[in-house]
Amino acid sequence: MKVAIVSEAMHKPPAKSFYPLFKLIEQRYDVTYFPDAKNIVGEFDVIWIHSIRKNRYIRSKTPIVFMPHGNMIFNLKTEKDFIKNNWKILKLKELVRRIGAYFKYIQLVRLEKKMLDSADVVMCYCQDNADIFIKQHPDIPKEKYFVIGYGCDYENFVC
Amino acid sequence: MIMKILYVSYFRTIKGPETLVKAMQYLKDLDIETTMLSTGPILDMCKRLAKKLDVKINFTGFVDEKTLSKYYSEADVIVFPYGSGVTLVEAMMAGKAIITYDRSWARGFSTHMKDAIIVYEREPRAFADAIKKLYYDESLRKTLAKNALEKTKKMKWKPVADQVGESFELAIKRKGGNIVK
Numbered sequence: 001m002k003v004a005i006v007s008e009a010m011h012k013p014p015a016k017s018f019y020p021l022f023k024l025i026e027q028r029y030d031v032t033y034f035p036d037a038k039n040i041v042g043e044f045d046v047i048w049i050h051s052i053r054k055n056r057y058i059r060s061k062t063p064i065v066f067m068p069h070g071n072m073i074f075n076l077k078t079e080k081d082f083i084k085n086n087w088k089i090l091k092l093k094e095l096v097r098r099i100g101a102y103f104k105y106i107q108l109v110r111l112e113k114k115m116l117d118s119a120d121v122v123m124c125y126c127q128d129n130a131d132i133f134i135k136q137h138p139d140i141p142k143e144k145y146f147v148i149g150y151g152c153d154y155e156n157f158v159c
Numbered sequence: 160m161i162m163k164i165l166y167v168s169y170f171r172t173i174k175g176p177e178t179l180v181k182a183m184q185y186l187k188d189l190d191i192e193t194t195m196l197s198t199g200p201i202l203d204m205c206k207r208l209a210k211k212l213d214v215k216i217n218f219t220g221f222v223d224e225k226t227l228s229k230y231y232s233e234a235d236v237i238v239f240p241y242g243s244g245v246t247l248v249e250a251m252m253a254g255k256a257i258i259t260y261d262r263s264w265a266r267g268f269s270t271h272m273k274d275a276i277i278v279y280e281r282e283p284r285a286f287a288d289a290i291k292k293l294y295y296d297e298s299l300r301k302t303l304a305k306n307a308l309e310k311t312k313k314m315k316w317k318p319v320a321d322q323v324g325e326s327f328e329l330a331i332k333r334k335g336g337n338i339v340k
Contacts, residue, residue, distance in 0.1 A: 001327065001338070001339050002339075003327065017245040017246075017248070017249065018245070020316045021316050021319055021320060021323070024316060024317065024320035025320060025323060025324075028320065028324060029324075029327075045327070045331060045336070045338075045339055046327045046330055046331055048323075048327070061334070062334070063327075063330035063331045063333065063334040063336060064330060065326050065327060065330045069244075070173075074173075074262070075173050078172055078173050078175070078241065079172050079173070081281070082172040082177070086177060086204065086208075089204055089207060089208050089211070090204055091204075094200075094201070094203075094204055097200060098172065101172070119330075120329070120330035120333040120334055121326045121329050121330040121333070123323070123326050125244065125264070125267065126264065126266075126267025126268065127267065128264075128266040128267040129264065129267060146322070146325070146326045146329065147322075148319050148322035148323055148326065149314070149318065149319045149322060150244075150248060150267075150268065150314055150319060151314050151315050151316030151317075151318075151319045152248060152251075152252050152311045152312070152314045152315070152316075153316065
């Protein structure tokens with residue numbers, strides 16, 4: 001099975017803690033990494049999009065698995081609360097950046113919703129995460145959500 | 160005895176580092192050493208806030224993995240002011256008592272008062288209360304840490320990879336395609 005993974009950088013899994021999972025996926029499937037969903041080159045059996053960014057929205061005839069890996073509605077609310085509670089401590093430059101981030105999240109909330117709509121499967125690490133999306137987006141069928149769980153990597157975690 | 164508190168997340172608004180800084184103002188009379196690792200867009204603001212509130216916090220900036228491990232091993236309590244996925248599990252693996260905000264990740268992986276203290280309000284005072292609880296109850300601290308470590312031992316990547324494979328197949332079926340092994 002040929003799998004396109006849309007991730008932070010080409011040939012690089014999204015975060016180090018996920019390396020063991022991605023290594024297993026690489027062993028099982030023919031994997032190619034892409035940083036940008038719109039520039040996927042080649043034919044694939046499935047596209048796995050990891051978290052939403054500006055360059056990670058796609059509609060495709062190829063089956064799509066989308067992992068939100070975060071929650072943009074929560075992030076937007078958090079950014080708003082942060083500005084409301086801390087504007088006095090922020091320098092003007094920082095405040096402008098935070099307001100910029102707030103508008104970026106407005107855009108990402110829309111993109112996330114569009115991606116939830118267009119994905120064939122929405123992947124979540126735990127049921128509680130899926131439940132939050134189900135509650136926030138009642139128009140999206142519950143059957144779309146798929147919980148995969150989470151693992152630990154003791155070999156690479158020494159402390 | 161000093162209780163060592165650790166924050167291990169990027170300094171982004173969604174991680175809520177300023178909540179921990181603000182919580183520390185209610186704990187000045189306790190023997191607590193707080194270290195906040197990493198960097199990010201609101202690090203400077205957190206430093207100014209700590210100065211303004213007159214709370215002592217060790218802001219380390221970016222640390223390499225070896226140093227990170229050292230901080231993990233020395234910490235007594237790891238605090239996640241707005242909840243965090245990957246690092247939350249890492250903290251559980253490190254066998255430390257965890258205080259986390261009630262986000263989906265936290266609920267998915269932790270059970271309140273069994274392997275973590277889950278804080279239900281995003282308020283500095285609520286975090287200060289949770290820290291205080293662990294400060295005065297060393298046995299609870301040890302129990303939470305032990306249970307968290309035990310839980311992570313059961314979390315394996317192989318069944319997760321199997322599930323990922325199933326999700327691929329499900330997506331292909333939904334699009335009406337054939338599964339190529």
